[in-house]
Amino acid sequence: MRFLSVKKNITIFLTIMLLAVLTACGDSGDKAESSSSDSETIEMGQINWAENIAVTNMWKVILEEKGYEVNFHLLDMGTIMAALANDELDVGLEVWLPVQDANYLEQYKDEVHFSEETWYDQAKVGLVVPEYVDEVDSIEDLNENSNLFESVIVGFDPGAGTMEVTEDLLVEYDLDYELLPSSEPAMITEIKEAIEKQEPIVAPLWSPHRIFSEVDLKYLDDPKLVYGGAEKIHHATRIGFEEDFTEVDQWFKNWKMDDDQIGTLMSYVADAENPLDGAKQWVEENEDIIAEWLN
Structure with missing residues (x-):
């Protein structure tokens, strides 16, 4: 679902969402003193996806050690893009190109800076099923096995680019399925519960994702390449950042x-009681890598 009216209502929406900001602040004694001036405060969009929670908390640790203050705003992808365009956010750390977020690039290319640089180059997106579902190896197998899945694809956030691409996929493959939106945590829970019961389930997923180290899933072949090949993850900033x-x-x-x-970062963040604590542990153990970024 597109958020067609979001630009008009973004100020009100962000004000409300500030009440739900993930502060995730660590012990101030462990970091350099942060400036309280607006010029040293970075407003960062955050999406409730495992890899996004991981990298936003990582950058909060890094930046606050360097004297900046970082505020999180937990929003969906469409709202983050509109907020960047309206100068109400400074940065969003996750834009998948060339396919998944192509609509956002087209819509906001003149109002948001999309980085040419990428921070992850081997991302993958597709429909997955449990390894034990032998009847289905390709998206083309889904219609003849629709009874296995009750003609339902379990989805996540309705504003995500991957959900929009999955809607296109239903048309391209003429799939007689319904794509049910929810949230990433809800979708992951459904996948795990289905696997515990050895039941079939089909859902859109992406790599990197921690779930692939926890359960056995397989990507379905996508001969029409609706999801594209390897995706690259970029960041986006407001104009002037x-x-x-x-x-x-x-x-x-x-x-x-x-x-x-x-x-490793995603595992540390997921396993910690507070995501920021997991990010701090990873930062402490990877100082050489981070030094290269800050060079």
Whole structure:
């Protein structure tokens, strides 16, 4: 579902959402003193996706150690894009291109800065089923096995680019299925519960994601390449961010992570009682990597 009226209502929406901000602040004694001036405060969009929670908390730790203050705003992808365009957010750390978030790039290319640089280069998106579902190996197998899944694809956030691409996929493959939106945590819970019962389930997923280390899933072949090939993850900033936060802007451009790094970070954040504590542990153990970004 597109958020067609979001730009008109963004100020009111963000004010409400400030009440739900994930502060996740650590012990101030462990970091450099942060400036209280607006010029040193970075307003960061955060999405309730495992990898996004991980990298936003990681950057909060890094930036606050450097004297900046970082405020989180827990929003959906569409609202983050509109807020960047309206200068109400400074940065969103996750834009999947060339396919998943192509609509946002097209809509906001003149109002938001989309980085040419990428921080993860081997992302993958597709429909997954449990490994034990032998009847289905390709998206083309879904219609003849619709009874297994009750003609339902279990989805997540309705504003996500992957959900929009999945809607396109239903048309491209002429699938007689309903895509049910929910949230990423709800979708992951449904997948795990189905696997515990050895039941079939189909859902859109992406790599990197921690669930692939927890349960056995397989991507369905996508011969029409509706989801595209390898995706790359970029970041986006409001116009003018580069001038206002020159060194931070360069740090974001220098940022690169491989499978092991993002996987370990996601595990630390997921296993910690407070996501920020998990991010702090990862930052402490990877000072050499972070030093390269901040060079």
